Amino acid sequence: MAPTTDSDSSTAEPLIRFRAARKEFASGAVAVEGLDLDVLPHELLALVGPSGCGKSTTLRMVNRLVEPSSGQVLLEGEDVMSVDAVALRRRIGYVIQHVGLFPHRTVTQNVTTVPRLLGWDKRRAAARVEELLDLVGLDPATYGRRYPHELSGGERQRVGVARALAVDPPVLLMDEPFGAVDPEGRRRLQVEFRRIQQTLGTTVMLVTHDIDEAVSLADRVVVLSRGGVVEQVADPVTLLARPANAFVEQFIGTGRETRLLGFGRVERRDLEAVDGGFGLVKDGAAAGSVALGASLDDALAALSGAGPAGVTVVDDGGAVVGRLTADGLLAALRRVTSPS
Numbered sequence: 467m468a469p470t471t472d473s474d475s476s477t478a479e480p481l482i483r484f485r486a487a488r489k490e491f492a493s494g495a496v497a498v499e500g501l502d503l504d505v506l507p508h509e510l511l512a513l514v515g516p517s518g519c520g521k522s523t524t525l526r527m528v529n530r531l532v533e534p535s536s537g538q539v540l541l542e543g544e545d546v547m548s549v550d551a552v553a554l555r556r557r558i559g560y561v562i563q564h565v566g567l568f569p570h571r572t573v574t575q576n577v578t579t580v581p582r583l584l585g586w587d588k589r590r591a592a593a594r595v596e597e598l599l600d601l602v603g604l605d606p607a608t609y610g611r612r613y614p615h616e617l618s619g620g621e622r623q624r625v626g627v628a629r630a631l632a633v634d635p636p637v638l639l640m641d642e643p644f645g646a647v648d649p650e651g652r653r654r655l656q657v658e659f660r661r662i663q664q665t666l667g668t669t670v671m672l673v674t675h676d677i678d679e680a681v682s683l684a685d686r687v688v689v690l691s692r693g694g695v696v697e698q699v700a701d702p703v704t705l706l707a708r709p710a711n712a713f714v715e716q717f718i719g720t721g722r723e724t725r726l727l728g729f730g731r732v733e734r735r736d737l738e739a740v741d742g743g744f745g746l747v748k749d750g751a752a753a754g755s756v757a758l759g760a761s762l763d764d765a766l767a768a769l770s771g772a773g774p775a776g777v778t779v780v781d782d783g784g785a786v787v788g789r790l791t792a793d794g795l796l797a798a799l800r801r802v803t804s805p806s
């Protein structure tokens with residue numbers, strides 16, 4: 467089946483553009499056959515696909531850690547091969563799984579490496595470290611003087627992100643950045659990272675083999691098959707609701723509907739009136755309650771413990787605004803899967 471592109475209709479000029487970009491290694495292995503892909507300004511684009519499909523190679527062609535054999539990679543309209551590689555890499559943040567902090571340098575020294583190379587004076591660099599450590603949730607007074615071996619995996623990863631953001635690069639490349647962090651810390655880091663990315667407006671290409679990470683973080687997800695072949699480019703809901711072909715469907719795996727629940731919210735239109743009108747629950751059958759605006763997976767969890775009368779729904783002030791039943795939940799889910 468032909469690749470499907472469901473772009474979010476942005477008309478912005480791409481910040482990164484792959485044009486028939488191909489990589490054949492000296493061994494003869496063709497990692498990427500000829501990729502056409504646009505990355506839009508300020509978006510978080512996730513690359514997913516099975517092991518060996520060419521995700522890392524694609525990413526590394528942007529900062530020239532891998533040089534395309536043919537075709538082009540353009541950054542802000544400029545062929546990366548025509549830019550000095552060192553200067554190019556200073557414009558592009560790069561975060562990898564084992565973050566590669568310098569072991570004999572403190573957190574502060576690690577974060578200020580590139581600013582110092584760029585000739586920033588000490589005071590400006592120090593101010594930037596404070597700002598960045600705050601941003602990634604590490605207290606500068608506590609962590610600035612520590613060495614990498616005195617940090618947890620998650621803390622090291624945060625320092626890696628701070629270091630990559632030090633000179634406020636327009637582009638951040640991330641290769642399995644949260645891979646080495648335990649599941650709970652990972653979720654927290656993901657959420658915080660997304661907030662930081664949206665605050666700064668950084669354009670991010672994120673490589674992950676974890677479809678859940680991709681759909682929960684990205685604006686658009688690119689599913690690749692072997693040879694860097696684009697099987698689908700879509701926003702997460704479209705990807706989950708309408709996989710372009712059997713490959714994508716199989717890659718996403720089971721539980722698509724459950725994942726979609728996370729994208730929907732309980733709205734007033736899904737509710738039934740409670741007996742005796744709004745504001746007071748007279749119908750004692752409705753057990754438990756859920757907040758208006760709660761995600762549909764939270765609503766499902768509440769509903770699973772309730773009878774057919776469903777659960778009461780309360781607003782911010784705690785007033786009962788209606789009752790959610792399985793029918794209401796289904797209606798809300800349909801809205802997610804088939805947006806009007």
Ligand SMILES: Nc1ncnc2c1ncn2[C@@H]1O[C@H](COP(=O)(O)OP(=O)(O)OP(=O)(O)O)[C@@H](O)[C@H]1O
Nearest residue numbers: 491493495497516517518519520521522523524675
């Ligand atoms: N330096 C290299 N020399 C030769 N072949 C390579 C080299 N780097 C990668 N490859 C091959 O290119 C293909 C794509 O590799 P790549 O690392 O881009 O895949 P990936 O999708 O990132 O994989 P993973 O999810 O396992 O990290 C693989 O078949 C790999 O063996």
